[in-house]
Amino acid sequence: MEAKAFPMNGGDGAYSYTKNSYYQRAASYAVKEMLEEAITEKFDITSLSSSSNTIRIADLGCSVGPNTFITMQNLIESMERKCHSQDCTTMPEFHLFFNDHASNDFNTLFNSLPPDRHYFAAGVPGSFHGRLFPKSSLHFVHSSCALHWLSRVPEDLLDKSSPAWNKGRIHYTNSSEQVANAYANQFAKDMEVFLDARADEIAVGGMMVVIMPALPDGVRLTQDVICVFFDILEQSVVDMVKLGSISEAELDSFNLPLYVPSLKEMTQLGQSNGCFSIESVELTDPLSKMVGPLNVRAVVMHFRAGLEGILSKHFGSEIIDELFERTLDKSAEFSSRFESCCSKDTQLFLVLKRK
Template sequence: MAESFPMNGGDGSYSYTKNSQYQEGLERGRCGRCEELERGVTGAREWSRWGRERAGGGGGGRRSEGKKTKQATDFAKGTIQEAILEKLDTENLLSVSNTFRIVDFGCSVGPNTFITVQNMIQAVESKCSLQGLDPGAIDFQVFFNDHTANDFNTLFASFPPDRRYYAAAAPGSFHGRIFPRASISLAHSSYALHWLSRVPEGVCDRKSAAWNEGRVHYTGSSEDVVRAYGDQFEKDMGVFLKARADEIVEGGLMVLIMPGIPDGASHSQLLFGVLFNFLGSSLLDLASEGIIDKAKIDEFNLPIYAPSVGEMRKLIEKNGCFSIERIELTNPRSKVDEPIDVHTLIMHLRAGMETVVTKHFGDAVVEKMFHKTLAKSGEISEFLKSSYPKPTQLFLVLKRK
């Protein structure tokens, strides 16, 4: 059974809701082609404005991130909308029923999932207009999927006030079937598939060749450790693709966004790998101060993996149920001139990682670990300057055969 590592729920200082600005920067954006097409779509601009206000204001939001966010978000929204406009045959999919079902796998607690859903609906409506169909006749049904431990109460309480879709929660691990056969027209998952269903076998075992002593992740570790992570990812992705092949209708699309790495590149160059190494060093600092036992660190590894383009292509071809319409590595922040706000990035990391770290080390250690990591912001910033130019966001568009 897959382990559950939900984002921080609620709306507190360390919640994902109030610390998702960084990921939001990889989610939103504008597609010029869609802007021209959406003029006949009722309320589209009001929805986009609501999404911007919701994501940027209130609580722990930082409006100073606005310019960087806008620059960094142009890619993701544009590519998702272009994929739908170019690859989705809405005329065929809507020939039997006017109900169009969308699912966001690994939705967490928002607001990013709402922005993404609106982007997809807007693109589907635009494509319908292109094909001479009435967008207003479509009943959109959107499923928000995440582990049963996800804070769906916070998610549902923050729904857009004027949403144009019927919403439902779909709790359960996406490493397995969630929906009936051939029931989904459009599937999406962003920054969720890099989470493994479990810690790879052997990495916490002193007797194993893959024992990852003194580290919390595979970046910078031995080939045996990297291979153990890769093997677990292969198993998980195989299960994921098989389940989605059963659920998605023929001609339906699946858009996947996750951390990735160029073929043959060193895993130590990954952005999140750099951050995880700093988290690990903070834990080792606590061990040297006698606050925690080093053996406790040796027993802990983050279940996160970033595949290469080649790895993903091989797994998709092995599954055989999807055609690869697009697969590439991108750098959504390549046009951002200002240095990244390391504090914001670490807070985002905390919102996503705190549950799994707390489960092993306890609340007191987590607080000290992130305090020490924040104290290393200057050093982290220098590392990020060298890692950011490299494309490490994997973008895929798959079509059900």
């Protein structure tokens, strides 16, 4: 079964991903130094580029930019510095592969490629829950804000006879343990497929950096800032069901295919594949570098850019404006819950090396 595609909003309009990837940008800034450190300390550019004088890099789940361009630029500058520090005789050439689902807006991506880039660029359409590249062809894989998307909604959530039927909810945040387990099992299957594919594609000695939302061990999702938005969005959907603009059946048949693993879960999944060593794993607060109070409007618009596709496909595009207006109306609740959350270290930075 082909993995489902839930593309970010394309183009460059008011609700586009390009103009509303504020959170992801904050996330990129927060990890810039960590990425640089990982390359400086663990990426052996000289031996990896020795056979073809080329370093091949993939960004999996790149969306439409500009974050992917900023991160790739930083990445290449770090590699160039590493190369100089290793006194390599010739600078390798860099071949960059921007990957996302075929339904991602690659036209926008391609037309906004930085004109002064120091690399050869290619787009790779397809799900990263499967093979995308020839064997041992990649030297560095980067994936940011993408792996928490499940390849599909777990089937049990829609099965009325299953204890994991997720009636009246759009996510597992406040649901039963069975619902949470169905999400966790799907995520584990997806990660197994993902890691198997990357183990095939990454050359021995090559590196993979995964950045995604995750929970500190022992913290439940309801205690974490990540769940605040899902809760409030769910409330807005439920309000609209009460008012009749969304039917109960439509609510019952919808589940957001997003999962937030714990640090321990991710570490175990990374180890169980057997082809990778875990070089480093860390949780940070992605918003720690942001100045001033939380801009709730920007956060909601960010989620709109990412979720409008999947929401309008299920509920119809005519309800989208109202849904997000209702969500914005809950800004005060949003801010207060956000401030009172015990856990703000929500961003995983995981470095794996191909053994």
